[in-house]
Amino acid sequence: MTTIRHEVLTLPAAAPGPDNPLPPLRPLDEAHRIDDRDRAALPRDMARQVDYEPLRSLLPVRVRDGYDRSRTPREVDALVIENDRLKATVLPGLGGRIASLHHKPTGRELLYVNPVFQPANFALNGAWYSGGIEWNIGATGHTTLSCSPLHAARVPAPDGGEMLRLWEWERLRDLPFQVDLWLPDGSDFLHVGVRIRNPHERPVPTYWWSNIAVPEERRVLAPADEAWHFGYERRLRRVPVPRHAGADRTYPLNSTYAADYFYELPEGRRRWIAALDEHGHGLVQTSTDALRGRKLFVWGTGPGGRRWQEWLTEPGTGGYCEIQAGLVRTQLEHVRLEAESEVSWLEAYGPLEASPEGEWHTVLREAEARLETALPRAAVDAAHDAWKPYADTEPVGILAAGSGWGALEVLRTGWKLPGTPFGEDTVGDAQAPWLHLLRAGSFPDARRAEPYDETLVAPPWRDMLETAPATPVTEYHLGIAQWHAGDRAQAVRSWERGLRSAPAGWPLLRCLAVADQEDGHHERAADRYAEAFDDLCERRGDDERWTELSAALGREAVQALLAAGRPADARSVWERLTPGTRARGRFRLLEIGLLLAEGRGEQARAVFDDGFEVADLREGEEAIGRLWARLGPEPLPARLDFRMRPDGS
Structure with missing residues (x-):
């Protein structure tokens, strides 16, 4: 039987500190901009989405820059969802991140687990930390909710068990979203149902990338022969996969400088990405087709990339790379969410065993066949269909509280948002002046x-x-x-x-x-x-x-x-x-x-x-x-x- 319980983690942690009290009036300092020389070569739909309402400002969100680098043992609240095969540890007070995904039969950790909590300036609004699986919504970059609390509750699952629901109000685009996590009985795969809703009477740009940290001593597999390469020199170029510029870039340690590789997955091909060690063991992520994009981020072996890796954790800790899944090809794009509509999909995370060595297409065929045996594509689609009626189910037990901004918007509009209650009791000091203005x-x-x-x-x-x-x-x-x-x-x-x-x-x-x-x-x-x-x-x-x-x-x-x-x-x-x-x-x-x-x-x-x-x-x-x-x-x-x-x- 699947269980959900509270747990307290104790780890070396830096204090998050106060937010910057000054409103961020300056244009967004965004590293992910495309050089104009590359725009003409983009596919038409990509070019349209790159130009579709990119974020220009952080308002109304504040910058989070009050943290330091003095780490002391601190207690961190966690929620654990577990069956007889998997144990997922979730941090509701830190963006709802999955800090650990442990496969019990083999005793293997499937993610890169950061042994410390050390904020660094990587989120759109500053404070961010590395490791685990994070949920990025809003606009290009790491979400402003990286170090913020989310609402969390128990909810009935499609198989009769329990789900862990996370939800919040994303303030940059004024959109509510939810992430439902459950473990079907006997399953080796964590199921994750995600929904973003647009309650407005106008279209709104939206964005989503699920970001998975895994140890960098891996080979990353995705069903693609090409990728869009983007580095900190801000050039976006189509490159071959797996070899580019004299090296096999599907091995993260074969790159010198930090870079993104956004894989060009063929239409109709199953959406998946995996990271396997030299023995063929590792993690696979797959999803329904709505989550179109797949990406590899590498830090590179150069001195800057190595220094950043040390900066985000403790010296001597193994490095990591990121495998990711998003709504579009690249993280430079935003998609149009029509008025009074929603988008949803299902993701699955679990172990995969397949040989990572050999000719690229042979390796891909074997890995995809192993995935199909472990979790058929049709089963993922069926799980999504089974979950959708439960997405509106009201929580039966509150486990953690997020912010009061969603409650303020619901009070202003009277919107009904089944499944994601934003109760007036969550309105706090930050919202109080605005509630006074409203009333x-x-x-x-x-x-x-x-x-x-x-x-x-x-x-x-x-x-x-x-x-x-x-x-x-x-x-x-x-x-x-x-x-x-x-x-x-x-x-x-x-x-x-x-x-x-x-x-x-x-x-x-x-x-x-x-x-x-x-x-x-x-x-x-x-x-x-x-x-x-x-x-x-x-x-x-x-x-x-x-x-x-x-x-x-x-x-x-x-x-x-x-x-x-x-x-x-x-x-x-x-x-x-x-x-x-x-x-x-x-x-x-x-x-x-x-x-x-x-x-x-x-x-x-x-x-x-x-x-x-x-x-x-x-x-x-x-x-x-x-x-x-x-x-x-x-x-x-x-x-x-x-x-x-x-x-x-």
Whole structure:
């Protein structure tokens, strides 16, 4: 009989820390953009989907950059779903990730299990961690829910047992989704039913990739003769499979640099991907045809890829690669989900034994035959059909709580979303000001709701803000919604109106400073940043909230003042940051830039020599290498080498 139970894991873990309190007004820093030279060669449907409403902003989601790299033993809540063949360990408080998939008859772990929890800057909004199976929804990249709690509950399964349901409200596209996990009696395969719903009266772009970490000492098999290769030089090219540029790229350790290989699966071919070790043992993932794409991500054997692998776990831990499955060919595309419609599919994860060595098509035929014996394609389709009537079944036992954003949207619209309840009891402090706006037509008084509360930007909320009393806090949020909609001039007018009577000017001054930067007015932006930081310093208290505000605003102010050629003013801001803030790795890097601007190269080199770690170093970021190069010709030390492309500097 399948069982679902709570379990507590204890592992070395870094504290997630607070979110960045400043709204992310700047365009998305996205590494996954296509060089214009490659667009003409894309198939027509791919080109259309690449251009279909790519994400331009993180709003209304906040950036998660408050974590560090100091790991101590911490307890992590887990939910275990188990039968006599498999044991799946799920982390509902960390994006619903499957942290482990253990095959009991053989005693083998089918996934790469990270022995630590170490956030790093890989998600769209920052904090992400490696290992297991993650569910990526929203837009190109790792989901903003990577380190966020999901709702979880018990639900009846199609075979009469129990399912574990995970669900949440995805805020970038304003879409509810669910992931149902169950183990049919005696099955070697974990079944996963996924549904994304569009309750809106308009089409919405959507995105999904299931991301599976497996040990990199594998051969990755997928039924394809071609793949789309994408690297950090942002070129998308069709390449042959398995051999490309003199090496068999289906072995992850045969690549030097980090890269994606999006496999071109022929129409009508079964959708599957597997990773097998030298003995022919490993994991296979298969699905119904709606989940069209399959992908291999490799870190590469170069120094940058090796350094990132160490960064995400503990030195000496084996490396990993990722095999993935998505709605379209590549992760650079988004698909149109029609108004008041849904898309669903079924995935299955389990063990596979087949020889990985030999001629490519012979290897594929054997592996596919073994998969068909273990789990026929028709059985996957039948399981999906059997599951669909249960997708609307209401939970019978709540196991974990997610956010209150879905409840807020349901209260606003009255939508009925069977199977995924977003109860009013989940509304919390973050949603409370917006619930007040919804019910009373106004924001709470600014003395009770600080203007740096979380914001909403969807058109219905923008409309409510436009008709609400024009208080400074309302103008602040209205300006952010207008900015997100592309009406920058109106956003600036709203912020300027709010500033006239704001009891605290720094939130609005910071927004105006960003607008100036985006318009190329760097001197005026620097003035506004300096004024905003002065204003904040006059008001700040001693608690953690004010420390984080000072850190976030101070970091932006120093950068803006340096960009305007004003190192003396930047130094003035720097010296008013707390000692703890200045000791953080990101601020040590900022200090190096400040020292170089002051012409103090020896002191800048001394900061490097002291040693520091930038906890929120961004995927593909090359700031460390650029600053190091300004000090002289000495090669970049291995501990600082995070370069992920051939010409990274």
